[in-house]
Amino acid sequence: MDFTVKTNKGAYDIEAYVRFIGQDVLVAISGGEKPHIGAVSVAQPRPSLRDPEVTSATASVICLLGHKEDALAKSISEVLAAKLNTQVVVTAGIHWDNLTKEGIQTVVQNSRSLLDMILEKIITGSQK
Template sequence: MYEFNLERDRIKLNMKAFLIGEDLCVIISGGESPHIGCVTISVPRPSLSDTSVVSATTSVLNLVGHKDDEVARVVSNDLSSKLNKTVVVTCGIHLDYITQEEINITIELIKEFTNKLIDSLL
């Protein structure tokens, strides 16, 4: 298992990743009430514009009223295409009265998580 915790101001995030055979399962949670807001699955495939490059097809199941798909889709797709693995991501981050600045910080931290995980698995 791989685990990362990042915190900045009110934003507290956790990422756990588990290898399941050759596949990868990732759980992203944080905020005041972590939950499952979205689940994605990404499957690597040759890029449509250059078959020598790995891309991914990502499917999303999002709970009504949640915006966790904005994070989960990007993380799932990046991990799948860069690691050439099937990847499932569950994501649930909730922070009451989140500001646009805090959303931007959350996105930065998620990108940092993703890069750390990729570096750990390559």
């Protein structure tokens, strides 16, 4: 299953292309005036340190010089790896010139919405 989801808030919208490689998941998140690859995160599921009955995830991140997408890529890859119990790679590259604090908050909110859309499509098998 390959699919694309995109936020539609009207400001600072971002999109994700999702591709399954076997059971593993590859996600490319982009947006803004200059989409690119700014960070890459690789996550794998593991038992939670607090409760081994719960699946958590751990991730490694490479962030390219001058980019700030590392936290976004890491958090999304960890959530997907834990919820889907599979290995996940997330690339992220989002850029708007002169982004304000409010703009950054909107991008963060949009990234949460994007994650929810990805999970909904995968878990329900929805092709909306």
